[in-house]
Amino acid sequence: xxxxxxxxxxxxxxxxxxxxxxxxxxxxxxxxxxxxxxxxxxxxxxxxxxxxxxxxxxxxxxxxxxxxxxxxxxxxxxxxxxxxxxxxxxxxxxxxxxx
Amino acid sequence: xxxxxxxxxxxxxxxxxxxxxxxxxxxxxxxxxxxxxxxxxxxxxxxxxxxxxxxxxxxxxxxxxxxxxxxxxxxxxxxxxxxxxxxxxxxxxxxxxxxxxxxxxxxxxxxxxxxxxxxxxxxxxxxxxxxxxxxxxxxxxxxxxxxxxxxxxxxxxxxxxxxxxxxxxxxxxxxxxxxxxxxxxxxxxxxxxxxxxxxxxxxxxxxxxxxxxxxxxxxxxxxxxxxxxxxxxxxxxxxxxxxxxxxxxxxxxxxxxxxxxxxxxxxxxxxxxxxxxxxxxxxxxxxxxxxxxxxxxxxxxxxxxxxxxxxxxxxxxxxxxxxxxxxxxxxxxxxxxxxxxxxxxxxxxxxxxxxxxxxxxxxxxxxxxxxxxxxxxxxxxxxxxxxxxxxxxxxxxxxxxxxxxxxxxxxxxxxxxxxxxxxxxxxxxxxxxxxxxxxxxxxxxxxxxxxxxxxxxxxxxxxxxxxxxxxxxxxxxxxxxxxxxxxxxxxxxxxxxxxxxxxxxxxxxxxxxxxxxxxxxxxxxxxxxxxxxxxxxxxxxxxxxxxxxxxxxxxxxxxxxxxxxxxxxxxxxxxxxxxxxxxxxxxxxxxxxxxxxxxxxxxxxxxxxxxxxxxxxxxxxxxxxxxxxxxxxxxxxxxxxxxxxxxxxxxxxxxxxxxxx
Numbered sequence: 001x002x003x004x005x006x007x008x009x010x011x012x013x014x015x016x017x018x019x020x021x022x023x024x025x026x027x028x029x030x031x032x033x034x035x036x037x038x039x040x041x042x043x044x045x046x047x048x049x050x051x052x053x054x055x056x057x058x059x060x061x062x063x064x065x066x067x068x069x070x071x072x073x074x075x076x077x078x079x080x081x082x083x084x085x086x087x088x089x090x091x092x093x094x095x096x097x098x099x
Numbered sequence: 100x101x102x103x104x105x106x107x108x109x110x111x112x113x114x115x116x117x118x119x120x121x122x123x124x125x126x127x128x129x130x131x132x133x134x135x136x137x138x139x140x141x142x143x144x145x146x147x148x149x150x151x152x153x154x155x156x157x158x159x160x161x162x163x164x165x166x167x168x169x170x171x172x173x174x175x176x177x178x179x180x181x182x183x184x185x186x187x188x189x190x191x192x193x194x195x196x197x198x199x200x201x202x203x204x205x206x207x208x209x210x211x212x213x214x215x216x217x218x219x220x221x222x223x224x225x226x227x228x229x230x231x232x233x234x235x236x237x238x239x240x241x242x243x244x245x246x247x248x249x250x251x252x253x254x255x256x257x258x259x260x261x262x263x264x265x266x267x268x269x270x271x272x273x274x275x276x277x278x279x280x281x282x283x284x285x286x287x288x289x290x291x292x293x294x295x296x297x298x299x300x301x302x303x304x305x306x307x308x309x310x311x312x313x314x315x316x317x318x319x320x321x322x323x324x325x326x327x328x329x330x331x332x333x334x335x336x337x338x339x340x341x342x343x344x345x346x347x348x349x350x351x352x353x354x355x356x357x358x359x360x361x362x363x364x365x366x367x368x369x370x371x372x373x374x375x376x377x378x379x380x381x382x383x384x385x386x387x388x389x390x391x392x393x394x395x396x397x398x399x400x401x402x403x404x405x406x407x408x409x410x411x412x413x414x415x416x417x418x419x420x421x422x423x424x425x426x427x428x429x430x431x432x433x434x435x436x437x438x439x440x441x442x443x444x445x446x447x448x449x450x451x452x453x454x455x456x457x458x459x460x461x462x463x464x465x466x467x468x469x470x471x472x473x474x475x476x477x478x479x480x481x482x483x484x485x486x487x488x489x490x491x492x493x494x495x496x497x498x499x500x501x502x503x504x505x506x507x508x509x510x511x512x513x514x515x516x517x518x519x520x521x522x523x524x525x526x527x528x529x530x531x532x533x534x535x536x537x538x539x540x541x542x543x544x545x546x547x548x549x550x551x552x553x554x555x556x557x558x559x560x561x562x563x564x565x566x567x568x569x570x571x572x573x574x575x576x577x578x579x580x581x582x583x584x585x586x587x588x589x590x591x592x593x594x595x596x597x598x599x600x601x602x603x604x605x606x607x608x609x610x611x612x613x614x615x616x617x618x619x620x621x622x623x624x625x626x627x628x629x630x631x632x633x634x635x636x637x638x639x640x641x642x643x644x645x646x647x648x649x650x651x652x653x654x655x656x657x658x659x660x661x662x663x664x665x666x667x668x669x670x671x672x673x674x675x676x677x678x679x680x681x682x683x684x685x686x687x688x689x690x691x692x693x694x695x696x697x698x699x700x701x702x703x704x705x706x707x708x709x710x711x712x713x714x715x716x717x718x719x720x721x722x723x724x725x726x727x728x729x730x731x732x733x734x735x736x737x738x739x740x741x742x743x744x745x746x747x748x749x750x751x752x753x754x755x756x757x758x759x760x
Contacts, residue, residue, distance in 0.1 A: 090740050
C-alpha cells in the first residue's frame with residue numbers, strides 16, 4: 001500500500017468527520033462522525049507503521065478499545081438524554097447556559 | 100572531655116529542665132499535689148546546686164589550672180556553610196561563679212517559695228515556671244557561643260514574662276508582663292544585630308574563636324567594634340534594666356515576691372553584667388563603648404536611687420534599688436574592673452535576695468492580717484506598716500543586716516564590693532577625667548542608698564503600727580521554711596565580702612585572682628591606674644562616711660510617727676511629687692513613643708494601609724477584577740455544544756498553525 005494515497009484518504013475522512021461534527025445537529029450523527037475521525041487517525045497509524053515500525057499498529061488496538069468504551073458510554077448518554085428530552089438534537093441541549 | 104566530674108556540667112541545667120517537665124505535667128494533670136510539687140521543684144534545684152559544687156571542686160582539682168575555658172560540644176546545632184554553631188557549654192572561672200550564684204541563691208528562693216506560695220491555686224504552674232527559668236539561666240551562663248547564650252537570654256525573658264503575669268487575672272499584672280517583654284525585645288534587637296556583626300567580622304560565633312580573632316580582625320577603637328559593643332550594651336540595658344530601658348523592672352514587681360528576688364534582683368537582671376564581663380575583651384577594644392557603659396551605669400545608679408527615695412510600695416523601693424545597684428555593676432565592668440563587677444553581682448545577689456525575701460515575709464504577714472479581717476488595704480504600702488519589729492523580730496534583724504550590707508557599712512559584704520567599684524572608678528579618673536564624674540555619681544548614689552534603705556527599715560519596722568486595730572493581732576513571723584532561707588542569706592550577706600577582701604586589708608583577693616584567666620585578655624588592653632594606699636584609705640573613709648551620713652540623716656530627718664495609712668495620706672507636693680511619680684518617665688515614654696506608635700498603627704497602618712490598600716485594593720480588587728472578566732466574557736457561553744466544538748476546532752487549527760510555522 002502506498003503511503004501518500006493512504007494519508008490522503010485519512011485526511012479526507014478526518015475532514016469529513018470534523019465537518020460532520022460541526023454542521024450536523026443530530027447527536028447520533030455527530031457520534032458517528034467522531035468515530036469517522038478516530039478511524040481516519042487509525043488509518044494514518046497503520047500507514048505510517050510500515051515505515052516507522054510496528055508501534056503504530058499496536059496503537060490502533062488501543063484506539064479501537066477506547067473507541068469501543070466511548071461508544072458504550074456515549075450511546076448510553078444519548079439514550080438517557082432521549083428519555084429525558086424526547087429528542088437527540090443538540091440544539092435542545094443548552095442547560096449549561098445560565099437562565 | 101576531661102574525664103573528671105567537670106564533665107557532668109550538663110546535669111545542672113538538665114535537672115532544672117526535668118523539674119520543669121515534671122512540674123508542668125503535674126500542673127496540667129494534678130495541680131493539687133502540692134507536696135510532690137515542692138519536693139520536685141526545690142529538690143531539682145538543690146541537686147543542681149550539689150552538681151555545681153561538685154563541678155566547682157573538680158575544676159579546682161584539675162591537675163593543670165585551665166587558662167582557656169573547657170568547652171563541651173554536645174551536638175551540631177546550626178551547620179550552615181561557614182556558620183557552624185554547636186550546642187556547647189563552657190566551663191570557666193566566670194561561668195562557675197555564675198553557676199554557683201544561680202543554683203545557690205535559686206535553691207534558697209525555691210525553699211522560701213514553698214511557704215510563700217502555699218495557698219496559691221497555681222502552685223504547680225509557679226514551680227514549673229521557676230524551674231524553667233533556672234534551666235534557661237543556666238543555659239545563658241554556660242553557653243559557649245553567642246547563639247546558645249541567646250537561647251538562654253530569650254528563655255529567661257520568657258519566664259520573666261510568665262512569672263510577672265503569674266496572677267494574670269488582674270489586667271495590671273498581665274500588662275506589666277507585656278511591658279517587660281516588649282522592653283526586652285528592643286534590647287534583644289541590639290543583641291541580635293551585634294551577633295550578625297560579630298559573625299560578619301570574625302567569621303564565627305563561638306566565644307573562644309571570636310575572642311581569639313577579635314584583636315586582629317577588628318581595629319581597636321574602630322567603628323565596627325564600637326558598634327558591636329554598643330549594640331550588645333543595648334541588649335544589656337533591656338535585660339539589666341538600665342537607662343533608657345529600665346522602666347519595665349519596677350512594674351515587674353507585679354509578680355510574686357520570690358520571683359522578684361530570684362529573677363528581678365539576683366539572677367536574670369545581672370545577665371547583662373555577665374555579658375559585658377564575658378565580652379570584656381571586645382569592650383576593652385572599644386574605649387568609647389566602655390565609657391558609655393560606665394556612664395550609663397553611673398547615671399542609672401544615681402537616677403534610680405533618687406526615685407527610690409519617695410516610693411511607698413516596699414517592693415518598688417527595692418526595685419529601684421536593684422536598678423541602682425545594677426548601675427554600679429555596669430560602672431564597674433565599664434571601667435574594666437570586671438572582677439569588682441562580678442563581686443558586686445554576687446554580694447548583691449545575697450543581700451538583695453534577702454531584702455526581697457524579707458519584704459516577702461513582711462507582705463506575707465500583712466496579707467494574712469488583712470485577709471483575716473477581710474480588709475482590702477494595700478499589703479505592700481509602707482504607710483500601712485510601721486512597728487513591725489515587735490511582731491517579726493527575725494525578719495527585722497535580717498533586713499537590718501541586708502540594709503547595712505547594701506549601704507556599704509564595714510565589714511558587711513556590700514562594703515567591700517561597692518568600695519572596690521568606687522575605687523576603680525576613681526583610679527580610672529586619674530587617666531580619663533570623666534570617670535571622676537562617674538565616681539561622684541557613685542558616691543552620691545551611696546548616700547541615697549543608705550538614706551532610702553534606712554527609710555524603708557524605719558517606716559516598716561519602727562514607729563507606731565498603722566496596719567489597723569484589729570489587724571495587729573494577726574501580724575506574726577512567717578513559718579520556718581521562709582525564715583530559714585532568710586537566715587542563710589543573712590549569713591552570706593554579712594560575710595560575703597570574704598570572697599574578695601582587697602589587698603588593702605591584707606586580704607587574698609580570691610575572686611580577683613580566680614577570674615584572672617577570663618579577665619586578663621581585656622585587662623591587658625586597658626590603661627592601668629595605680630593608687631597609693633593612702634589614697635585608697637581616704638576613698639574608703641569617704642565612702643563609709645557617706646554611708647553613715649545617709650543612714651543617720653534618714654534616722655534623724657524622717658518621722659514615722661507623722662505617717663498616716665495609705666488610704667488617708669495626702670498627695671506629695673513640689674519636688675517630692677516628681678520623685679514619687681518617677682520623674683514622669685513613664686508618662687514621657689508614653690507621649691513620645693507609645694501614643695505616636697498606637698496612633699500610627701491605628702490611623703495609618705490599620706485604617707489606611709490595611710483597610711484601604713490591602714483589604715480594598717488587593718483583596719476586594721482581585722475579586723472585582725475576576726467578576727469584571729467574567730462579565731465581559733459571558734457571551735462566549737452560549738450553551739450550544741456546536742458553538743463550543745467550532746471554537747475548539749478553530750483553536751486546534753491555530754495551535755497547529757503556530758506549531759508548524
